[in-house]
Amino acid sequence: MQPKIQVKNVTKIFGDHPEQAFELLEQGLGRKEIQQRTGQTVGIHDVNFDVDQGEILVVMGLSGCGKSTLIRCLNRLIEPSGGQVLIDGEDILQLSQKDLLERRRRKFGMVFQNFALFPHRSIVDNTAFGLEIRGTTRDERHGKALEALKLVGLDGWENAYPSQLSGGMQQRVGLARALAADPDILLMDEAFSALDPLIRRDMQNELLNLQARMKKTIVFITHDLDEALRLGDRIVLMKDGYVVQIGSPEEILSSPASRYVERFVEDVDKTQVLTAGAIMRDAPVLASPKDGPRTALRRMEQESFYCSFVVQRDGTLEGYIWADDAAEAIKRKEKTIEGLIQRDHQPVKPDEPISTLIQMLADTRIPVPVVDDQGRLVGTVVKSNVLAALADNQPDREGQEDDTADGEGGGDEKAPAESAAPAP
Amino acid sequence: MSQDFPFVGKFPLSDYIDAGLDWMTQAFSGVTRGISTVLGGGVETVVAVLSFPPPWVVILLIAALAWWIAGRRVGIGTAVGLLFLWNLQLWDATIETLTLVLFATAVAVILALPLGILGGLSDGFKRLIMPILDLMQTMPAFVYLIPAIPFFGLGQVSAMFATVIFSMPPAIRLTILGIRQVPGELVEASDAFGANWWQKLFKVQLPLAVPTIMAGINQTIMLALSMVVIAAMIGAGGLGSEVWRAIQRLQPGDGFEAGIAIVILAMILDRVTQRIGQQRKQQ
Ligand SMILES: Nc1ncnc2c1ncn2[C@@H]1O[C@H](COP(=O)(O)OP(=O)(O)O)[C@@H](O)[C@H]1O
Ligand SMILES: [Mg+2]
Numbered sequence: 001m002q003p004k005i006q007v008k009n010v011t012k013i014f015g016d017h018p019e020q021a022f023e024l025l026e027q028g029l030g031r032k033e034i035q036q037r038t039g040q041t042v043g044i045h046d047v048n049f050d051v052d053q054g055e056i057l058v059v060m061g062l063s064g065c066g067k068s069t070l071i072r073c074l075n076r077l078i079e080p081s082g083g084q085v086l087i088d089g090e091d092i093l094q095l096s097q098k099d100l101l102e103r104r105r106r107k108f109g110m111v112f113q114n115f116a117l118f119p120h121r122s123i124v125d126n127t128a129f130g131l132e133i134r135g136t137t138r139d140e141r142h143g144k145a146l147e148a149l150k151l152v153g154l155d156g157w158e159n160a161y162p163s164q165l166s167g168g169m170q171q172r173v174g175l176a177r178a179l180a181a182d183p184d185i186l187l188m189d190e191a192f193s194a195l196d197p198l199i200r201r202d203m204q205n206e207l208l209n210l211q212a213r214m215k216k217t218i219v220f221i222t223h224d225l226d227e228a229l230r231l232g233d234r235i236v237l238m239k240d241g242y243v244v245q246i247g248s249p250e251e252i253l254s255s256p257a258s259r260y261v262e263r264f265v266e267d268v269d270k271t272q273v274l275t276a277g278a279i280m281r282d283a284p285v286l287a288s289p290k291d292g293p294r295t296a297l298r299r300m301e302q303e304s305f306y307c308s309f310v311v312q313r314d315g316t317l318e319g320y321i322w323a324d325d326a327a328e329a330i331k332r333k334e335k336t337i338e339g340l341i342q343r344d345h346q347p348v349k350p351d352e353p354i355s356t357l358i359q360m361l362a363d364t365r366i367p368v369p370v371v372d373d374q375g376r377l378v379g380t381v382v383k384s385n386v387l388a389a390l391a392d393n394q395p396d397r398e399g400q401e402d403d404t405a406d407g408e409g410g411g412d413e414k415a416p417a418e419s420a421a422p423a424p
Numbered sequence: 425m426s427q428d429f430p431f432v433g434k435f436p437l438s439d440y441i442d443a444g445l446d447w448m449t450q451a452f453s454g455v456t457r458g459i460s461t462v463l464g465g466g467v468e469t470v471v472a473v474l475s476f477p478p479p480w481v482v483i484l485l486i487a488a489l490a491w492w493i494a495g496r497r498v499g500i501g502t503a504v505g506l507l508f509l510w511n512l513q514l515w516d517a518t519i520e521t522l523t524l525v526l527f528a529t530a531v532a533v534i535l536a537l538p539l540g541i542l543g544g545l546s547d548g549f550k551r552l553i554m555p556i557l558d559l560m561q562t563m564p565a566f567v568y569l570i571p572a573i574p575f576f577g578l579g580q581v582s583a584m585f586a587t588v589i590f591s592m593p594p595a596i597r598l599t600i601l602g603i604r605q606v607p608g609e610l611v612e613a614s615d616a617f618g619a620n621w622w623q624k625l626f627k628v629q630l631p632l633a634v635p636t637i638m639a640g641i642n643q644t645i646m647l648a649l650s651m652v653v654i655a656a657m658i659g660a661g662g663l664g665s666e667v668w669r670a671i672q673r674l675q676p677g678d679g680f681e682a683g684i685a686i687v688i689l690a691m692i693l694d695r696v697t698q699r700i701g702q703q704r705k706q707q
Contacts, residue, residue, distance in 0.1 A: 104615075
């Protein structure tokens with residue numbers, strides 16, 4: 001089967017005299033040297049890859065390595081200096097302006113890092129933008145826009161304005177806007193990078209769910225290896241404007257092609273290294289099954305906590321109770337809290353990695369209890385413990401300067417080592 | 425008398441300008457006469473219509489309009505201000521000035537918008553027009569009166585011509601600014617969805633530039649009002665000629681009355697047009 005997108009020898013040089021840069025590239029000079037000698041910036045150099053129909057291809061690399069340039073070469077928002085970009089076998093770079101606009105309207109949907117919603121348009125009009133550009137009638141495009149909004153879970157918000165929505169919701173609109181015109185290809189440039197970690201995780205899951213149904217061809221840009229591993233069918237790793245390695249997540253992890261990739265992989269997942277045992281705290285409140293509801297409630301009130309874990313005398317975790325239930329039990333004059341104990345908690349072992357905890361904490365209202373092999377409660381983890389641990393444990397980045405970002409492209413993106421950390 | 429410039433005679437700049445203007449007056453006489461008829465007729469008609477009903481009816485209508493656009497305070501202020509002008513026996517002059525200013529502004533905006541849009545979209549055109557705008561604004565406003573007369577004769581149309589040229593630059597400048605201020609990522613987003621240039625302009629750039637453009641139009645109106653006294657020198661009539669007459673007869677009291685009338689008119693127009701810009705911004 002013909003690949004949906006074929007990128008062949010695509011090069012982009014920013015500046016007035018790309019031919020000078022081409023010459024030096026032939027001689028094998030690096031980006032920095034070419035910049036110094038000619039003033040030309042090599043955005044990307046000799047990039048080759050295919051994307052199959054229905055595949056999610058993730059392009060990843062550090063800030064400034066040319067990811068945004070590359071994705072914009074696919075729909076010619078940036079005009080490549082050389083090479084070919086074939087969409088369904090047709091070379092996009094040979095199209096007339098008119099045909100190019102037509103292809104952008106029919107085949108591409110794009111999602112941007114900072115959402116790029118139109119502040120003067122309501123949510124539904126933002127979503128319908130692509131269809132409006134195509135000349136679809138008002139009724140039809142509103143119908144399709146509402147469908148797309150429903151798809152991303154935003155029905156009911158169609159008459160709001162972007163400024164009234166949170167970041168996560170705005171990006172859902174961004175996604176809906178790209179989907180509304182039902183394009184074959186989705187281009188997503190760091191679409192989730194501006195969102196905080198938990199919302200980001202939600203969006204990733206949602207994208208995967210949508211993709212399972214829609215089977216679009218997606219090119220997804222990120223600087224975060226965790227995200228790349230989660231979303232990508234295949235991953236293209238870039239450095240300083242060229243491709244370092246292309247492969248499935250397993251291939252990237254198990255056989256890194258260079259020291260650069262290795263470093264990426266090395267400190268990618270702190271969340272796999274930090275464990276529940278390392279970050280847990282003592283349980284805020286404890287009770288025993290024989291305690292009266294009044295005692296249990298007073299302890300919760302003293303600690304200002306809305307629930308309490310219940311343990312046997314030997315420390316075995318029994319379950320937990322809600323403060324509200326204890327208050328009710330007092331009214332009913334019950335003697336012990338035994339009847340109130342909830343048992344739907346999910347205990348983890350001390351060696352559980354934080355990555356699982358993040359997901360569990362997103363779904364539960366109580367702290368995650370940590371138990372030892374005998375089932376005894378040894379500590380608990382709440383959301384703030386995780387966030388604090390991730391923030392504290394920044395590995396020292398000094399040592400990798402030489403081999404990573406060249407500092408260009410602004411400091412707005414975090415290095416992979418920091419990717420899982422919360423915004424400060 | 426200073427010494428003459430050595431070796432060469434005076435560069436005949438004024439002769440060239442005169443010759444050029446003479447030629448243009450001849451060549452465009454048909455056009456200028458047409459403009460004269462249309463604009464002159466338009467102004468006269470509007471003045472006649474506004475002068476026909478009793479002043480309080482017109483005042484109520486204008487105040488209601490101000491209320492609707494800019495809220496209760498401005499509406500009431502407008503009514504009080506205009507009633508005061510009527511009381512000062514300046515109602516007819518006020519109508520004449522108001523009409524002239526609004527006509528001049530309308531013409532200025534109609535010319536300024538396309539020029540501003542071009543300047544907003546094209547770097548080359550912006551480089552070309554910026555020095556011209558500087559020139560238009562720094563040239564003493566009186567100078568515009570002189571060529572206006574051979575083109576349009578004495579009277580309101582000449583006054584409008586000078587007023588339009590003098591007051592147009594801020595509208596052009598702020599249109600350029602407004603278009604250029606539109607965040608690049610929004611322009612990029614519309615490109616990504618395949619918008620052609622006019623879809624981009626009318627669906628994204630212009631709507632987002634409206635508050636800035638309105639600020640420019642507001643300034644244009646204020647500049648047009650500041651021209652009324654000068655315009656009166658070539659027979660524009662209105663409040664300006666009241667001031668002008670007071671100057672010639674050395675009657676400070678009358679001069680102040682007319683001056684205050686111009687200030688009141690300025691305040692009303694300012695508040696109302698400011699409000700239009702702000703409303704758009706709030707969305
Ligand atoms: N319009 C431009 N003009 C000149 N240089 C540019 C331009 N856009 C990007 N670059 C340069 O190209 C390189 C790649 O940028 P970009 O594609 O934005 O990287 P990324 O998206 O991976 O952070 C950077 O060094 C950047 O400074
Ligand atoms: Mg980027």
